[in-house]
Amino acid sequence: xxxxxxxxxxxxxxxxxxxxxxxxxxxxxxxxxxxxxxxxxxxxxxxxxxxxxxxxxxxxxxxxxxxxxxxxxxxxxxxxxxxxxxxxxxxxxxxxxxxxxxxxxxxxxxxxxxxxxxxxxxxxxxxxxxxxxxxxxxxxxxxxxxxxxxxxxxxxxxxxxxxxxxxxxxxxxxxxxxxxxxxxxxxxxxxxxxxxxxxxxxxxxxxxxxxxxxxxxxxxxxxxxxxxxxxxxxxxxxxxxxxxxxxxxxxxxxxxxxxxxxxxxxxxxxxxxxxxxxxxxxxxxxxxxxxxxxxxxxxxxxxxxxxxxxxxxxxxxxxxxxxxx
Amino acid sequence: xxxxxxxxxxxxxxxxxxxxxxxxxxxxxxxxxxxxxxxxxxxxxxxxxxxxxxxxxxxxxxxxxxxxxxxxxxxxxxxxxxxxxxxxxxxxxxxxxxxxxxxxxxxxxxxxxxxxxxxxxxxxxxxxxxxxxxxxxxxxxxxxxxxxxxxxxxxxxxxxxxxxxxxxxxxxxxxxxxxxxxxxxxxxxxxxxxxxxxxxxxxxxxxxxxxxxxxxxxxxxxxxxxxxxxxxxxxxxxxxxxxxxxxxxxxxxxxxxxxxxxxxxxxxxxxxxxxxxxxxxxxxxxxxxxxx
Numbered sequence: 114x115x116x117x118x119x120x121x122x123x124x125x126x127x128x129x130x131x132x133x134x135x136x137x138x139x140x141x142x143x144x145x146x147x148x149x150x151x152x153x154x155x156x157x158x159x160x161x162x163x164x165x166x167x168x169x170x171x172x173x174x175x176x177x178x179x180x181x182x183x184x185x186x187x188x189x190x191x192x193x194x195x196x197x198x199x200x201x202x203x204x205x206x207x208x209x210x211x212x213x214x215x216x217x218x219x220x221x222x223x224x225x226x227x228x229x230x231x232x233x234x235x236x237x238x239x240x241x242x243x244x245x246x247x248x249x250x251x252x253x254x255x256x257x258x259x260x261x262x263x264x265x266x267x268x269x270x271x272x273x274x275x276x277x278x279x280x281x282x283x284x285x286x287x288x289x290x291x292x293x294x295x296x297x298x299x300x301x302x303x304x305x306x307x308x309x310x311x312x313x314x315x316x317x318x319x320x321x322x323x324x325x326x327x328x329x330x331x332x333x334x335x336x337x338x339x340x341x342x343x344x345x346x347x348x349x350x351x352x353x354x355x356x357x358x359x360x361x362x363x364x365x366x367x368x369x370x371x372x373x374x375x376x377x378x379x380x381x382x383x384x385x386x387x388x389x390x391x392x393x394x395x396x397x398x399x400x401x402x403x404x405x406x407x408x409x410x411x412x413x414x415x416x417x418x419x420x421x422x423x424x425x426x427x428x429x430x431x432x433x434x435x436x437x438x
Numbered sequence: 439x440x441x442x443x444x445x446x447x448x449x450x451x452x453x454x455x456x457x458x459x460x461x462x463x464x465x466x467x468x469x470x471x472x473x474x475x476x477x478x479x480x481x482x483x484x485x486x487x488x489x490x491x492x493x494x495x496x497x498x499x500x501x502x503x504x505x506x507x508x509x510x511x512x513x514x515x516x517x518x519x520x521x522x523x524x525x526x527x528x529x530x531x532x533x534x535x536x537x538x539x540x541x542x543x544x545x546x547x548x549x550x551x552x553x554x555x556x557x558x559x560x561x562x563x564x565x566x567x568x569x570x571x572x573x574x575x576x577x578x579x580x581x582x583x584x585x586x587x588x589x590x591x592x593x594x595x596x597x598x599x600x601x602x603x604x605x606x607x608x609x610x611x612x613x614x615x616x617x618x619x620x621x622x623x624x625x626x627x628x629x630x631x632x633x634x635x636x637x638x639x640x641x642x643x644x645x646x647x648x649x650x651x652x653x654x655x656x657x658x659x660x661x662x663x664x665x666x667x668x669x670x671x672x673x674x675x676x677x678x679x680x681x682x683x684x685x686x687x688x689x690x691x692x693x694x695x696x697x698x699x700x701x702x703x704x705x706x707x708x709x710x711x712x713x714x715x716x717x718x719x720x721x722x723x724x725x726x727x728x729x730x
Contacts (some may be wrong), residue, residue, distance in 0.1 A: 176531055178538075225715050232473045232534055233714055236665060240707030243662075247704040349658065353538060360535055392546040399539030404524045407532040 133274055140270055149382075150270070154338045156378035157273045158331050161280040163358035163370035165327030170356070171364035171413070172288055173320040174300030175227065176235040179242030180355050183325040185249060185347035186218060187211035187332025192261040192342045193254060199265035204337055211329040218245070219325035220318065227317040230303075242352055250344045260343030268338040276334060280327050284367050287323060296320050300365070357395050360402060365413030372416065373409075443573055445695040446688065451579040452648070453687020454586030458641040459664030460671070460679035461593060462634030468610045468674035469630050471530065475537035476517065477638060478661015479544035484510040484639025485559070485646045485656065486548060492560050499562045499643075503585075506643055507636035514635025515628050523624070549654040556653040559646035582644045589640055590680055593633065597676060606630060610674065659703060663690070666710040672720025681721060 136153075139145045145153065162184065169177045191207030198206065226237040249255045287293050295316045298306035307313050336342050358377055362369030377395075384391040402409065459481055466474045474480075488506035491497045497505065521540050525533045566577040597603040608616040609626045617623050645660060646652050667686040671678025686706060694702040713720065 174531075176534065225711060229714050229718065232530060233669075233718065235534055236473065236662075236669075237711055237714055239662070240666075240710050244704045244707050247701065251698075251700045353542060356535070356538070389546055389550040393543060393550065396539045396543035396546060400521055400536050400543065403528075403532045403536040403539065404521075407528055 129278060137270055152378060152382045154268050154273055156375055157277045158334050159358060159374040159378060160277050160371045161327055161331035162355045163374045164281055164284045164367050165324040166355050167359045167367055167370045168284055168287060168320055169324040170359055172293060172300065173296040173317055175317055177238040178235050178352050179238035180328050181347040181351035182242035182245035183215050183219065183328040184332035185245060186215050187329030188336040188342045189249060189255050190214060191333035191336040192264050195264055201267060204267050208330055208333040211333050212326045215325045215329035216322055219322045223318040223321040227314060227321060239349065246344050246347055258344060260341060262341045264336050264340040266337060266340050268334065276330065281367065281371060288367060292316060292319055357399055360399060360409055363409030363411035363413060366411040366415055368416040369409060369411035440572060445691050447573065447579065449688035449691035450684060451583045452691065453684035454583050455641045455644050456664045456667045456687050457680045457683025458586050458589060458637045459660060460667040460683045461676065462638045463665050463668040464673055464676060464679040465630050465634050469606065469627055472522065472533050473537065475534065476540040476544055478657035479541045480510060480514055480635050481638040481642045481661060482657030483513055483544060485642030485652050486552060487639065488643035489557060489559050489646055489652050492562060503640060503643055506639040510639035511632040511636040514631040518628055518631040545654050556651050558650050559652050563647060578647060582648060589637060602629065663706050666706050669710060669720055670713055672723030675722045678720055678722040
């Protein structure tokens with residue numbers, strides 16, 4: 114707790130406040146038109162999705178292809194609750210319901226599937242995503258293939274900002290916590306970390322649930338931003354889009370995911386009318402990145418104030434001195 | 439009973455198709471330990487080539503089979519050389535993500551060239567029914583079943599009796615040792631991709647004939663089911679893929695026939711997760727201990 118008001122955190126806080134009011138001002142004076150505002154909201158939602166998937170893939174090293182499934186749980190929960198309560202309470206309640214359902218589903222799914230490794234896990238999670246989609250497609254409450262429309266649009270810049278910043282800060286703290294370090298060790302070498310006394314299954318399940326809950330929150334925001342949810346929106350293509358964000362930004366780099374979500378969001382907007390070219394480009398980017406820079410653009414490095422301002426964590430200096438003795 | 443036998447016949451004919459696709463997965467996995475995620479899309483590509491051959495060049499169906507298998511084999515080789523070969527030394531996650539990229543690329547490439555509309559595969563095999571012992575047999579089903587069995591026998595012959603097959607098996611066991619014994623590992627891998635892709639193309643045409651519809655995303659679901667079939671039989675084991683293919687075809691048909699059509703796709707994934715939990719090495723697989 115003693116570092117809560119450190120110089121670094123205060124600078125971050127200052128930057129965030131400036132950033133928030135800058136965009137609020139731009140929205141108020143309509144330099145950011147309603148169209149660009151929707152793009153902005155979309156980018157925010159994909160930042161949450163990218164960061165949350167990065168916790169599972171980049172930090173813990175478990176390739177999951179079912180992320181859109183958890184997103185759809187959040188989206189449908191918010192949509193269903195908001196049909197009866199079309200206000201902010203309804204949205205938040207929907208989010209909570211979505212998060213609880215996601216915790217239950219991801220827990221049930223994680224315990225058996227996370228025993229699997231690598232490729233098998235990828236296919237199993239893909240199967241889970243498909244099962245969720247098929248169940249939603251066939252349930253009465255979700256209104257089958259036509260989905261739920263006319264969801265009240267409650268999204269606003271402050272709301273989005275709070276959730277995006279909250280998700281990123283939570284994820285960063287997760288990464289830097291003891292749990293996060295355990296997860297990183299699992300990614301580096303599962304057998305070695307097990308030998309060091311780390312309960313690998315437990316940490317994998319925790320990371321998986323954490324990612325699933327954040328994805329579900331992003332899904333709720335999605336529902337209120339686009340006011341329509343359909344099962345087809347949450348298919349494998351969406352899971353792969355999120356995967357592209359993570360891979361492109363760098364597996365293990367949360368800031369990388371955020372930057373690549375922004376970048377891809379802007380490219381999406383510019384190439385709006387060339388949908389096929391866009392998807393082909395993404396596929397090519399995915400292949401080329403894997404061949405030439407498999408760790409992604411930022412690798413596992415974070416883009417932080419430390420480098421920009423020349424800060425160095427004090428513990429790092431000390432330990433280096435001790436080593437040199 | 440009557441209905442049960444009828445369902446069994448339906449299941450076996452679609453199971454043969456799954457088995458052909460599963461063989462491609464299993465051969466590639468056996469040899470380079472890569473789940474070729476794009477295999478379902480290679481299958482879709484084969485269906486398109488076959489359809490164009492029949493529709494635009496008025497070829498007879500057997501010629502369309504041969505052309506589609508040849509073109510798709512070449513296509514598979516190009517994919518292997520361009521996308522997978524540079525990754526042979528990298529992590530399996532990187533290779534899998536590349537395969538997902540290739541899958542996405544083929545889907546959207548076909549979408550751009552051929553458009554999103556659903557084509558109808560020309561019905562070149564007469565849809566005759568004949569009745570034996572009270573069972574309605576469809577000419578098309580018989581052709582599909584016979585073709586898939588014939589292709590499997592040819593494959594089994596290549597793998598177990600020829601020099602090439604011996605090279606493939608040796609590379610699957612130990613790549614380095616095979617290279618030391620004078621096997622050209624790169625060529626063997628390329629040929630494996632070619633054979634797997636050709637089988638997928640044949641399956642693509644059969645699905646086109648059976649379900650009539652041909653569209654850019656048709657490869658996804660059959661591809662996944664075939665993958666489940668390969669895992670079911672024990673991935674990397676050729677007879678396993680055949681058994682798995684028929685098993686998945688039968689299970690799916692029974693679920694659709696006696697349970698709910700809506701959930702038939704979900705059941706396949708539930709089976710996958712169950713197999714992976716109970717016996718991850720599959721029906722015919724052996725348990726391999728991981729060495730540190």
